[in-house]
Amino acid sequence: MLEAHDITVRFDERNVLDRVSITVADGEVVALLGPSGVGKSTLLRVIAGLLVADAGTVSLDGVDITRWASHRRNIGLVFQDEQLFPHLTVAGNVGFGLRMRRTPHPELHRRVQELLALVGLSGFDDRAVGGLSGGEAKRVALARSLAPRPRVLLLDEPLTGLDRDLHDRLATDLAALLRSTGTSALLVTHDRDEAATIADRTIMLAS
Amino acid sequence: MAGRVERDRAALNRLPRWAVPALAALPAGGLALFFAYPVGTLLTRVLRPGSVTDVLRAPGLAGVLWFTVWQAVVSTVLTLVVGFAPAYVLARYRFTGRRAVLAAVTVPFMLPTVVVGAAFVALLPANWHGTARAVVAAHVFFNIAVVVRLLGSMWAVVPEGITAAARTLGASPWHLLRHVVLPLLRPGLWASATVVFLFTFTSFGTVRLLGGPAHATLEVEIARRATQLGDVDGAAVLSVLQLLVLGAVVWWSSRFQRRTAVQLPGARSLRRARSREQRRLVGTVAAVATIVMATPLVVMVSRSFRLGGRWSMAAWRTLGHTEVRPGVSLGVDPLASLFVSLRFAALAALLSVVIGALAALAIGSARRHGRLLDVGLMLPLGTSAVTIGLGILIAFDTAPIDWRAKWWLIPVGHALVATPFVVRALVPVLRAIPAEQRNAAAVLGASPWRAWWAVDVRRISAPLVGAVGLAAAISLGEFGATTFLTRSGRETLPIAIARLLTRAGETPRAQGFALATMLLVATALIIVIAERRVFGEGSVLDARGA
Structure with a gap:
């Protein structure tokens, strides 16, 4: 709580x-x-x-x-303007929080795929975040915040x-x-x- | 409000207090040892009783001062006049080949002065050699880029609506220029004039190669006294005198520019030439500018293949020889100088990139004292290379620090000249990172250090590769400081070129052009690649308008 x-x-x-x-x-x-x-x-x-x-x-x-x-x-935070990391790919962004928690690679990869599927962006792994539409960017931001399973x-x-x-x-x-x-x-x-x-x-x- | 909030209250996610001092230690230490200490030593030499009056009473000094000032003024005025049309066309019009013309006009500015000097030695007829005309012509060629860039960037944002309004009010093209365009451009004109004046006032390599014994600028006179006459005190007095003049010009100009500053709302927009006159203007200016800028370099390259009135590879083939004829020494090993230069450039690039990156990161992370380091690191840029070389020469030639014979003083000097450029390439990248990016990393579980690494350090890694090239190019072409630190048998490429071109005989000259061609190709390649990297197109940040 x-x-x-x-x-x-x-x-x-x-x-x-x-x-x-x-x-x-x-x-x-x-x-x-x-x-x-x-x-x-x-x-x-x-x-x-x-x-x-x-x-x-x-x-x-x-x-x-x-x-x-x-x-x-x-505690995760989804920013109003997403704040995706422009130097990382979509998968790099989604996996960022897991890397900070030293999640082993196979598990990290599996979790990133799971999250991308959850937000409806399967196959977007290697896309540059600069080329995403507004809706796609919001989904990536959401997946990124959910990936490390925040308490809130x-x-x-x-x-x-x-x-x-x-x-x-x-x-x-x-x-x-x-x-x-x-x-x-x-x-x-x-x-x-x-x-x-x-x-x-x-x-x-x-x- | 967010900015204030970050500064005052984001206390929980800050890097520890010692982070910035730790990052800044090496750059600040290097700056203190290799810049502040030498320049300080220079100043104490000047403060000895009698030294100033002795030097200022020396015969011939008035002539040197007069030549330095008038050639700088004439070069500046002519550069503004000649650069006006290409600045206008490149800033306002979109046309096929625009990027190529822009490159043709701006690349010479980034070439080593020795290459430009060699190109004009090759281009100009013999009766121009050793004249003031030759010096002024080379200066104009070299500095047109400044006018195109500085004046052009102002011109690009002069809104078309303003000129259209003036025309509907009855302004003729001349009136438009005189009463609307020129007043709006005045800050750009002053900025370009100041920069060109500073460059031509402190010109060294070009004057050395083209001015002959009769035409010496202050820089050349400083080098002559220190290296040929052994009058180090006299050289010190003159370089301090020069520092004072430069300081005064910069101060006066920045004051003046602030007074004349105009806010222009317009965004940059290029248009196609529509009317027949416009098309003719754009075509003519683009063609003339390209031809004028390319000719000296093309002539120089071709002259390296000519001996005795015929085409020949002899100059290139004999680059590895150190004798003109059996028993007659050339005095310099042309091919060896290439390898010396490459080795020095590699070391100088490494030094300046490590120090520049640490400094940029310290400046980017500092909350209060970043500006101090920023300004401190820019000082070598405002000091002439000759002054830096002279300072190092006299500061490290006696106990406690006797490094006179150390070969690494040269790459260290080069790094001192190149580091400010590395810092300037990286700091804007770091400043452009929104604070929210570090916050995003923090809420995803990144500790302050990891957030700093993932956001700041990662972001400068791409421009850093470009900065390596930039620093290497600067080191390859550095001439002023090297003149003081060079030792026989360890000549760099520019030193060897200058030696060869001032020797009698056709073969050494052709060899000089051959070496200058190599230096030209190497520098131009590095610049083209580095510019992509440093000021990369299509960066994600730009694309998203962040």
């Missing part, structure tokens, strides 16, 4: 987050809704360890991880910038994917329909 407790973040003397608390149970998918500028992404960055909060704690399965570096948390997956508006059709299709796929892998997830979005499609529970973050 992921618990963020009383998180406060100040930028330039202004409270972006003021004592925000949130919990995500095992296998639960929670959507975080709210207008832009309300600090949704900031909260994700605090949970992922990319940002140090001014106050508050983050704990995972009862262990306080507030001061842990990101790479020790085993954070999704920062993972479907923005797609046309309506593709958006809806990917939203359904994503919901199925999270269910089938039993991944706990926290999804940031400003789209109510998307939240309803993907999440078990929705939280509104007001300014």
Whole structure:
């Protein structure tokens, strides 16, 4: 279970987050809704360890991880703009987290194939990420984050910038994917329909 | 806001505090020992009582100063005038063969000065040799690339809408140029003028080969005093004088450029020539520019195959001989110089790439003091090669550090000249990496070191290969610093070329052209390959517009 407790973040003397608390149970998918500028992404960055909060704690399965570096948390993050590594192939991107965990090669290869199949990109292994379409890039980013089996997956508006059709299709796929892998997830979005499609529970973050 | 956040609060995923100092240690140490210490030694020589006034009262110095200044001014003005049309055509028009013309115009700038000097020795009639005209002609040829690149990059973004607006308001082509285009281009004009002035003011190789004994620039005079007259103090005073002049010009010019800076919103867009006049203009300028730029080099290559008025391979065949006739020494072993140069280039490339990469990574990872190292490493670039050579010569010639006879001083000097270019090739690549890439690596389980390795180090590995070539090319052609450090029997290619070309007799001259041809081919090849690598086309980052 992921618990963020009383998180406060100040930028330039202004409270972006003021004592925000949130919990995500095992296998639960929670959507975080709210207008832009309300600090949704900031909260994700605090949970992922990319940002140090001014106050508050983050704990995972009862262990306080507030001061842990990101790479020790085993919390995945799907970035809004994917942040694929341009110098690596699709397979190189998907296998990155496994390499960081020193996964033996045969298992790494098998897992990468499994993930590519899961997101519908079998056969894309050696493609350069620069040549992917918007939807394909999002799928690769998702596969990359899921590959190391993170304890919790954070999704920062993972479907923005797609046309309506593709958006809806990917939203359904994503919901199925999270269910089938039993991944706990926290999804940031400003789209109510998307939240309803993907999440078990929705939280509104007001300014 | 994200940028601020990264700096102030990403404390959990940072490299340890000692990382940047550890990376910077070798570059900073090398810079201190082989640049700061020699230049410092040079300064203390100058500060001895009486030395300055003695030197400045020396006869002939006024003539040297006057020649240095006027040839630089004339060369600069002529380069701007001659480079104007190709800069315009290459910046504004798309046409078949544009890349080839661009290469023909810009590659000479990256060639060793000795090759350009040799090309003009081959091209110009005998009664031009040893004249100021010859020096100015070679300078214009050499520096047109600066105008095409610097002025061209400004011209490329002058929006067409502005010129169209002026035309609808009744501006004739002349009015358009005078009242709209030139004012917009002024920063580019000043930038090009400054760079060309600095290059021609400190010109060494070209003047050495073409100016003859009557025409010496400050650089040539410094070398003459130090290596021929043994007047090291005098040479030191002159090189400090030159440093002061260069500093003043750079300061004044950057101030002036800031004042005249204009914000141009336009994005770069090339168009096809539409009207008949436009087509004629583009065709003429492209053809003339290519012919003018290629001719000296073609003539030089062909002259290496001519002896006694006939075509002959003799000069090439005898490159391995050290005697003109039995018993008459040539004074230099042409073929051996090639191998000396290759060996030095390999070592200099290795040194400058290792040091340059460490420095670039330190600059890229530093949160605060990166700029200091960045500026420090650029200083050798702003110091003339002759000054660097002289500094090393006088700093390491007595105890405690007596390295006078050490052969490796030459590749170290070359590395000092080449490292700033390596750093300049790598730092922008590192700066262009979004901080989110390191964050993405971190949330995927990469420790700070592994994230740094996977993102930063991996990203510079491709441009690094290009940087090796760039450094090797610089070392192959380096002439100024080598003049001071060279020892008989270990001449590099440029030194051998200069010796051969200043000797009497047709055969040594043809041999000089043959060596210059080899140097030309080697450098041009490296440049073409390296440019692809360093400023590679179709990089993934560009393609995705990141």
